[in-house]
Amino acid sequence: MGLNLYAKIEEYLDFEDEVFRLHSEFMSIIIEKKLDNILDVGCGQGSFLNQLALLELNSFGIDLSSEQIKICKKNGIKNVASLPLNEVKEKYDCTTAIFDVINYIPKNGIKTFFTEMNLVLNQGGYFIFDVNSLFGFEDVAQGTLSMDLGDKFIVIDATFEEEKLFTDITLFTQDKNNLFKKENDAIIQYYYEINELKELLRESGFEVERVLEFNLHDYGQSDKEIYICKKS
DSSP: OOOOHHHGGGSSSHHHHHHHHHHHHHHHHHHHOOOOSSETTOOSHHHHHHHHHHHOEEEEEOOOOOHHHHHHHHHOOSEEEEOOOGOOSSSEEEEEEEESSSSGGGGTTTHHHHHHHTTTTEOOOOOOOOOEHHHIIIIOOOOEEEESSSSSSEEEEEEEEEEEOOOOOOOOEEOOOOOOEEEEEEEEOOOOHHHHHHHHHHHEEEEEEEEEHHHHHHSSSSEEEEEEEEEE
């Protein structure tokens, strides 16, 4: 999967406002629940960890992309590691999975992921995550984006079919000899219906307290759903 390539282009995608709005919603839930000792799964470049640090909350971040963790450490974020969830040894009072993390997990692996998430939580701990709604996939995520940055050229092409979003990423980077190096990879994201997720969470030892509809892109319809789950 092209997550390392995505890490190289993420800073150019101009999602700062959307990231801030989604992080703010997660922070409001954490503050409302008075949560601390938080594991951010799929932490990316660490922006949510920075938000937690501003409130002096204890946190740790993990990500499967070594490139993302490298960027975290370059930016001075030390409480991170590149490792899978099933290798986490500590217990936490809250876990988060923000900005499509769940949508990257294939159907045949999602229940295992939820079970592993349950195992790293203390009794009564919270698991908070978001997923894309059907509208978010069909009407927001699909399409082609190209960016000419002078020394870089980026093309992203996304198509939603059979409950999967297929995203092709191509990056051309100019070297010191004015030649362009091409990198190409693909990402697949999976659509999950609410009742499907609720049942999988229940089977994995979670009680779903609330599912919030969230409008990330101001399209007049919710393009995300935020799940607030408690270890039962």
